[in-house]
Structure formats: C-alpha cells, structure tokens
Amino acid sequence: MGEPLLGDSRLILGTGGASSLAALEAAIVASGTEMVTVALRRVDAAGPGLLPMLDRLGVRLLPNTAGCYTAADAVKVAHLARDAFETDLVKLEVIGDERTLLPDGVELLRAAERLAGDGFTVLPYTSDDPILARRLADAGCAAVMPAGSPIGSGLGIGNPHHIRLIRQSVDVPVILDAGIGTASDAALAMELGCDAVLLASAVTRAADPARMAAAMRHAVEAGRLAYGAGRIERRHHALASTSDEGRPEL
C-alpha cells in the first residue's frame, strides 16, 4: 500500500483556469492542498514550467483524463499519465456531452473496471447518482467523486440529499468534485459528510484566486469540524438560549 489517499488537507485543487503559473502557485500555497490535478496535453500546447513548479511545492499529482468521451480513450490517457508522472492515481473523467460536461455513466464504469484491474488508484468523476456511485465503488474505485453541479458552473450542490445518500451507500471516500462556486458550497459538502472537496474554477477564476483559495481551505476545515461536531436539530419554533430562572421582576 502507498500513502493514504487523503493527507491532512481535505481540499484537492484543480489547476485548470489559472491566468498564469504565478497565480496558480499563489493559490496552491494559500489553499494548503497536498494534491493537485494535471491534464496530459501535447507538449507544444502545454507550455513549460508547470511540473517543476508543482514538484517544488511538493504536492502530489492527480492526473486526469479530461476530454475523453469513451472508456477506451480514457484508459489510454490513464496509462500515458501513469508512464509520464509515475503515479497510479487517476482522476477518471469520461464525459457525456460538451454542453454539460456531465459523466457518461456507462463508459465511466467500463473504464473504472479496466483501470482498477490494471492496478490504478481510480478516482472517478461521477454524477450525483447513489447507485452509480455504489457500482463504481464495487468496481474497485478508491473513492467516488460526485459532481455538485456541472464543471465550472459555480452552481454549488444541486442535490444535497443525493450527496448524503452517496456518503451512506459507499465505504470509500466521497470527494465532492465540480460545481463549487464559493466557500459556503465547500463547507456544505463537508457538512453533508464528504471526505474532501475537489475544485478548480471557483479558485482559479476568482478575482483574487489566492484569497479564495484561503477561503476554501477554511471552509473545508469548518465544514469537516461541523460535520463531526453534530449539528442541532432543526425546529419549527424558538428555543430560548437564556434561562428564565432568576429573571428580575421590574
């Protein structure tokens, strides 16, 4: 066994969308993350400097299969990424259509089965369907990563009930991936019982990425603490927090 999937930080940062490497670096540092995603692209399009910067910061790489629409393509990209980055980790994305960028569940499960069989630590980007999440966990995935809402939409968690159901229906870590818009979304994910949050655009496309990265760090920590602390029941009427005992008669 390698190191545990999640370290002290429960925030995984996607690197897409940053305006510059310097802005990305500042956001990574401010986020306190220990793991960041990378894509695999043609060398002429990728630009230099990303990998040396990530290595210098000491963060783990989570290669993705972004842009794949079939299981066959995603499996190939995962193998290429393993060869390039010397890691078994893969954020498995098999997209269903361009407009929503939501996962194709059938192709996703097929790819997950193959890659788990090939010894990968598979982290599938999936929909908020509790049944599909269970099938992915049963296929040997190391975690499941349901979308809160479409990638880059910033709409937050569309169906909190399903995220909670997913948490109850699998034994592997649940990582809320995609759709986070601001800090309260990340806190809600953790309060629902997610083990971690993966986000990119909410930070990299914010007006001040490093400040938003710090906000996300605190939100994930706060949500996790609140989840463990056991929130109070919701009530329809007030419950006084100050005792009537000893109240002065004036």
Next chain:
Amino acid sequence: MTLTVNGEPRQSAARTVADLVGEPRRGVAVAVNGEVVPRRTWADTALRDGDRVEILTAAQGG
C-alpha cells in the same frame, strides 16, 4: 520518411521513438498510432513512414 507529430506532418530521420523525443524523462509520455509506448521502450520502438506520434506532457487542467 514522413511522420505526423502532434498533428503536424514532419520529415524525420528518427529511427526510434528515442531518436525523435530524446532521453526518457519524467513528465513526458508518447503514443504511436494510438498505442502507449512506455518510456523504457522508447529506444527499442522503431518508427515507420506514416506513423502518428503524440508527445504529451503536464498541462493545467481538471
């Protein structure tokens, strides 16, 4: 011979993947005609006229 390297036609005298891409190094992956060519086999993988070569590395994303 003519290769297609990252989508562009290119005249090349490279006999192997290593001739074309250089020494195997972390961060770079190669596919030839859609098949993964592991780094340890670059020096032994012959290139032929018409081969499609993809040379890939880390980019921001995800």
